[in-house]
Amino acid sequence: MTVIFSKKCEYGMQAVLYLAAQDKGTVVSSEEISRVLKIPKEFISKILQSLRDSGIIFSTKGKSGGFGIAKDPSEIKLIDIVEAIDGLEMFNSCVLGFPECSPETPCPVHDSWGALRTQAYEMLSVETLDKLKEKTLNKIRTL
Amino acid sequence: MTVIFSKKCEYGMQAVLYLAAQDKGTVVSSEEISRVLKIPKEFISKILQSLRDSGIIFSTKGKSGGFGIAKDPSEIKLIDIVEAIDGLEMFNSCVLGFPECSPETPCPVHDSWGALRTQAYEMLSVETLDKLKEKTLNKIRTL
DNA sequence: TTTTAATCAGATAATTTTATCTGATTATGA
DNA sequence: TCATAATCAGATAAAATTATCTGATTAAAA
Numbered sequence: 001m002t003v004i005f006s007k008k009c010e011y012g013m014q015a016v017l018y019l020a021a022q023d024k025g026t027v028v029s030s031e032e033i034s035r036v037l038k039i040p041k042e043f044i045s046k047i048l049q050s051l052r053d054s055g056i057i058f059s060t061k062g063k064s065g066g067f068g069i070a071k072d073p074s075e076i077k078l079i080d081i082v083e084a085i086d087g088l089e090m091f092n093s094c095v096l097g098f099p100e101c102s103p104e105t106p107c108p109v110h111d112s113w114g115a116l117r118t119q120a121y122e123m124l125s126v127e128t129l130d131k132l133k134e135k136t137l138n139k140i141r142t143l
Numbered sequence: 144m145t146v147i148f149s150k151k152c153e154y155g156m157q158a159v160l161y162l163a164a165q166d167k168g169t170v171v172s173s174e175e176i177s178r179v180l181k182i183p184k185e186f187i188s189k190i191l192q193s194l195r196d197s198g199i200i201f202s203t204k205g206k207s208g209g210f211g212i213a214k215d216p217s218e219i220k221l222i223d224i225v226e227a228i229d230g231l232e233m234f235n236s237c238v239l240g241f242p243e244c245s246p247e248t249p250c251p252v253h254d255s256w257g258a259l260r261t262q263a264y265e266m267l268s269v270e271t272l273d274k275l276k277e278k279t280l281n282k283i284r285t286l
Numbered sequence: 287t288t289t290t291a292a293t294c295a296g297a298t299a300a301t302t303t304t305a306t307c308t309g310a311t312t313a314t315g316a
Numbered sequence: 317t318c319a320t321a322a323t324c325a326g327a328t329a330a331a332a333t334t335a336t337c338t339g340a341t342t343a344a345a346a
Contacts, residue, residue, distance in 0.1 A: 004147065007333075010238075014240060041336090042336055045294085049294070059292095062341090063291050063345070065293055095153075098157065101282075106282065107278070108160060108275035113266065120259050127255070139250045142248040150303075174322085184306090203323080204322065205323075
C-alpha cells in the first residue's frame with residue numbers, strides 16, 4: 001500500500017477543482033459533485049463540510065443548498081486543500097520512516113529525497129485553481 | 144493522512160539497509176533488528192519473510208537463525224525493496240485520484256506531477272545499498 | 287404553513303493497515 | 317537426545333481509513 005494523498009484529500013481536490021471551474025458564485029450540491037466525479041456522495045459531503053470550516057469553500061443550507069468556491073480561484077492553491085485535509089507532515093517526515101530525521105541527524109537519503117519533497121511542495125503551491133479550470137473540465141469529460 | 148510509503152515498506156527499507164551495512168554473510172535475528180531500529184519485532188519478521196521470497200535477503204532457521212543480505216549491496220536498489228513490498232502503482236497512478244489518468248486523458252496536473260514522479264522513481268533506482276552503508280549506520284546511532 | 291431537497295453532525299459499518307499472538311518447525315550445541 | 321532460540325505461517329486483535337446511515341436542521345417554493 002502506497003499512497004501520496006489520502007482518498008479524502010484526492011476527493012477533496014477533485015471537488016474543489018470542479019467547483020472552481022464553475023461560474024463565480026455558483027452553488028453545486030454534493031449529489032451533483034458525486035455524480036459528475038463518480039465519488040461517494042456522503043463522503044464528499046463530509047469532506048466539503050470540513051473544507052467549509054477551512055474557508056476554502058462556502059455552503060448554503062436548505063432547498064437550493066450546496067457548495068461553492070469562497071475565494072477567487074486565483075487565490076486558492078492546491079497546497080491549501082492538501083493542508084486543510086491531510087496536513088503538511090508529509091513534507092517534513094522521513095521517507096524511510098526514521099523518527100526525528102533532520103539535517104543534524106539525517107537518514108541515508110535525506111538530501112536527495114528532501115529536494116524532491118521541496119519540489120513537490122512548490123509545485124502544489126504554484127498551481128492555482130484558475131489555471132486548472134480548462135484541464136479540469138476536459139478531464140471530467142473523460143470520466 | 145498522507146504517506147509516501149506504507150509502514151511495512153518503511154520498516155522493510157530500514158531493515159534491509161541495516162542488513163546491508165553488516166559484513167557479508169552476516170546473519171541478524173529479527174529481535175536484534177527490532178531492538179536496534181526500534182520497530183515491532185513480529186511485524187518486521189513477517190516483512191523480512193516476504194522479502195526473502197523476493198530474493199533480496201536470505202533467512203536461516205534454528206538456534207542461530209536470522210536474516211541476511213542475499214546479494215551484493217551494490218546490486219540492490221531502494222526501488223527493489225519498494226517494489227517487493229508496496230509495488231510500483233504509486234508511480235503510475237494519478238495524484239488527484241482520477242481513474243485512468245494518461246497522456247491521452249490527462250488530469251490538470253498530469254505533466255508537472257508526472258515529472259516529479261519520474262524523478263522520485265529515478266532517485267530510488269539510483270541509490271544502491273552499498274552507497275548508503277555509512278549514512279545508515281550514522282543514522283541508526285541517533286535512534 | 288407545508289413540502290421538499292439540501293446541509294449538517296454524529297453514529298455505524300465495512301475495509302484496510304498495523305501489530306501481536308500462537309503453535310509448529312528448524313537447527314545448533316551440549 | 318534434549319534444550320533452546322530462532323524462523324515460519326496462520327490466526328487474532330487493534331487501529332486507522334473509507335464509506336454509509338440516520339435523524340435533525342435549514343431554507344426555498346408553493
